Amino acid sequence: MSFRTTLHCAVIGNPIAHSRSPEIHHAFAKQCGLKVQYERMLADNNDFADHVRAFFAQGGKGMNVTVPFKEKAFALATQHSDQAQLAGAANTLWMQDGQLHACNTDGIGLVSDLTRLGFDPANKRVLLIGAGGAAKGVLLPLLNAGVAQLRIINRTAAKAEALVEQMTQHQADYASRLEAGDLQHIAGQWDIVINATSSSLTQQSPIAQPIAFTAHSLAYDMVYGPKPTPFMEACSSYGASQCADGLGMLVAQAAQSFQIWHGVLPDTTPVLNDLRQQITL
Numbered sequence: 576m577s578f579r580t581t582l583h584c585a586v587i588g589n590p591i592a593h594s595r596s597p598e599i600h601h602a603f604a605k606q607c608g609l610k611v612q613y614e615r616m617l618a619d620n621n622d623f624a625d626h627v628r629a630f631f632a633q634g635g636k637g638m639n640v641t642v643p644f645k646e647k648a649f650a651l652a653t654q655h656s657d658q659a660q661l662a663g664a665a666n667t668l669w670m671q672d673g674q675l676h677a678c679n680t681d682g683i684g685l686v687s688d689l690t691r692l693g694f695d696p697a698n699k700r701v702l703l704i705g706a707g708g709a710a711k712g713v714l715l716p717l718l719n720a721g722v723a724q725l726r727i728i729n730r731t732a733a734k735a736e737a738l739v740e741q742m743t744q745h746q747a748d749y750a751s752r753l754e755a756g757d758l759q760h761i762a763g764q765w766d767i768v769i770n771a772t773s774s775s776l777t778q779q780s781p782i783a784q785p786i787a788f789t790a791h792s793l794a795y796d797m798v799y800g801p802k803p804t805p806f807m808e809a810c811s812s813y814g815a816s817q818c819a820d821g822l823g824m825l826v827a828q829a830a831q832s833f834q835i836w837h838g839v840l841p842d843t844t845p846v847l848n849d850l851r852q853q854i855t856l
């Protein structure tokens with residue numbers, strides 16, 4: 576029998592059955608000697624807020640939020656981190672002093688995974704493809720990590736331009752490092768190219784022409800799966816020195832949420848290795 580208090584956590588989304596978050600958080604908890612019970616919660620647009628309120632009213636410690644509720648989670652919270660504020664979306668909720676707090680750990684998760692792969696974004700030239708929710712969530716952490724240049728390109732260029740506008744309104748001196756364009760706007764040599772579009776879900780690469788990579792370069796797809804994505808395959812043929820999918824980002828964003836709720840940052844490596852094995856089995 577254990578005398579440790581059970582810490583109740585959950586991930587809410589729709590669909591949710593596929594979520595790997597429970598096994599990731601249970602593995603972190605084991606590593607840190609905490610007793611965490613982390614469940615999946617299915618919601619719809621009408622009952623999302625009720626589920627969140629009931630969870631915290633019953634003493635829930637922390638909740639992750641996934642598609643399609645990240646914007647709703649942001650709107651429900653009364654306290655927002657800068658990352659959540661700029662993304663207009665939250666993946667991490669917790670209650671503190673009677674207030675619902677929201678953070679977005681996706682971007683810090685990405686930066687931490689890039690660093691794990693040997694590509695600390697500081698002083699790097701970064702090409703970010705996509706201007707939807709996934710791209711928006713990682714802009715501030717990439718800028719804060721000290722990228723030398725960040726060019727956002729998107730099929731609908733106006734959306735990329737709007738993101739640059741929003742970021743420079745937040746902080747004017749970002750302007751010198753930020754650019755926007757359409758998917759043809761790839762001239763230059765890139766250290767890190769990130770696919771934040773949903774194109775991999777339809778087995779396509781968002782880029783149809785060769786990208787120029789530097790000698791030590793990384794192509795990173797935020798999507799993950801058992802095989803390299805079409806984007807990773809295309810970048811490999813264009814000369815990227817390394818390609819990675821987003822499994823490491825998934826584990827790293829979970830580690831950041833875990834730290835917010837439980838005050839300790841777990842080691843992602845063993846958890847990522849286990850997950851990779853399960854996914855490629």
Ligand code: ATR
Pocket residue numbers: 704705706707708709710729730731734771772773774777779780781
């Ligand atoms: P998410 O929250 O996953 O970012 P989203 O907000 O719907 O989802 O955004 C999807 C992103 O993928 C957008 O940048 C979209 O481009 P548009 O803004 O032009 O729609 C991009 N996208 C989706 N399918 C694509 C494809 N086949 N090629 C290129 N970009 C694609």
